[in-house]
Amino acid sequence: METKKDLKLAVLIDADNVPYANVKEMFEEIAKYGTPTFKRIYADWTKPTVSGWKNVLLENAITPIQQYSYSTGKNATDSALIIDAMDILYTGKVDGFCIVSSDSDFTRLATRLREAGMKVIGIGEKKTLIPFISACDKFIYIEILKSYSTSHDEDESKKPSEKSKASSNTPLSKIDPKIIKLFGDSITDLADENGWTFLGELGNLLLKKKPDFDPRNYGYTKMLPLIKSMNRFEIDERDTGKNNIKHIYIRKK
Numbered sequence: 001m002e003t004k005k006d007l008k009l010a011v012l013i014d015a016d017n018v019p020y021a022n023v024k025e026m027f028e029e030i031a032k033y034g035t036p037t038f039k040r041i042y043a044d045w046t047k048p049t050v051s052g053w054k055n056v057l058l059e060n061a062i063t064p065i066q067q068y069s070y071s072t073g074k075n076a077t078d079s080a081l082i083i084d085a086m087d088i089l090y091t092g093k094v095d096g097f098c099i100v101s102s103d104s105d106f107t108r109l110a111t112r113l114r115e116a117g118m119k120v121i122g123i124g125e126k127k128t129l130i131p132f133i134s135a136c137d138k139f140i141y142i143e144i145l146k147s148y149s150t151s152h153d154e155d156e157s158k159k160p161s162e163k164s165k166a167s168s169n170t171p172l173s174k175i176d177p178k179i180i181k182l183f184g185d186s187i188t189d190l191a192d193e194n195g196w197t198f199l200g201e202l203g204n205l206l207l208k209k210k211p212d213f214d215p216r217n218y219g220y221t222k223m224l225p226l227i228k229s230m231n232r233f234e235i236d237e238r239d240t241g242k243n244n245i246k247h248i249y250i251r252k253k
Contacts, residue, residue, distance in 0.1 A: 007034025007119065010094045012081050013062065014101035015043035018124060018142060020052040023060055025145040026123060030098050033121060033138075037094055040065050042081045082109050089116055096120060099136075102128045110135035122211075126172055139212040143172055171219035179218075180230055182210060187233070187250055195251040196236065199223065202250060224248060 011030060030036060039062045043050040046068070057064055067080040081099075088094060096119030099106050103124075110120045110132065122128070122136035126143050133139040173179075186205045190197040203223055206213045220226040227233055227250060236249045 007095045008037045008093065009034040009096050009098050009119075009121075010038040010085070010088045011036045011040070011062075011098045011100065012038070012085055013041040014077060014081060014099075014103055014106070015041050015050045015053050016077055017101045017103040020056055022142065022145050023056045023062075026100065026142070027060060029123070029140060029145055030121070033098075033119075034096060036098070038088055039063060040081075040084060042067055042077045042084075044068055044077065078103065078105050082106070085109055085113065089113060089118065094118070098123065100124065101132075104129040104132040107131045107135045133212045136211050138207055140214065141172060141212065141217065144214060144216040172217045175218050175226070175230060180232055182206065182213075183227065183230065184232070184252055187252060191251060196249040197251060199248040199250055 009030065011027075027036065039060070041053065041057065041062050042065045043053065045054070045064060045066050053064075056062070065080060065084070067077045081101075085097060085099075088097075097110075097113050098121045099110060100123045106122075110122065113120050114135070114137065120136045122132060122139040123142060124132070124139070126141050128139070128141075183202075183206070186202055186209065187195075187197045190201050190205060215221065215223045215226045218226055220229070224235070228235065232253060234251050234253055236251075237246045238249065240247055
């Protein structure tokens with residue numbers, strides 16, 4: 001999905017189904033895609049299980065929404081978030097939504113928002129089920145944000161000679177044959193008569209096919225180093241003649 005700095009986003013957080021750590025990194029990630037216009041978090045704040053969130057709400061200007069649990073086994077918080085999402089949709093004041101939850105119950109909501117022309121970004125833990133991930137335009141794992149935040153903090157505290165070791169991250173996923181095939185098939189789908197595919201277009205197509213695709217899942221900050229590590233594709237860096245800007249093209253060997 002293309003990043004747009006002026007995209008107005010409604011950020012809706014399910015406090016029951018995501019950890020409160022790394023909220024700062026979460027909003028830094030969201031800032032890559034647009035500006036949070038609404039920032040709301042949903043929970044039954046009388047429960048001790050969500051007490052950790054209370055310390056970060058003021059720091060990040062997140063509006064807490066109280067939702068009492070009227071009966072055991074029913075998640076009233078989910079319903080409140082869904083109702084608010086639809087109300088915000090009908091105001092016409094946003095261009096997209098960021099749903100922060102690992103709960104697949106929001107699958108239908110994500111689908112409905114996309115049907116209305118909204119961009120939908122999901123943020124949740126690795127345990128999130130595929131239906132919710134597939135319903136989003138892009139899905140980001142919280143574990144990535146944790147990993148890279150910790151790495152950055154370690155880098156700042158170490159000598160330059162030690163930074164390369166500190167910057168390594170434990171991948172969430174392995175580069176298996178399915179991922180290599182996904183790249184190969186996508187390159188074939190976009191290739192010109194000589195087999196070359198523009199890297200930017202390749203990235204957009206990969207997200208459409210696999211919304212949770214992110215080079216950071218495999219231990220790389222960018223897609224090009226990830227592609228190089230596969231050793232299956234040729235890379236052509238073409239000068240554009242503009243301030244040393246290069247366009248990168250990929251094709252199968």
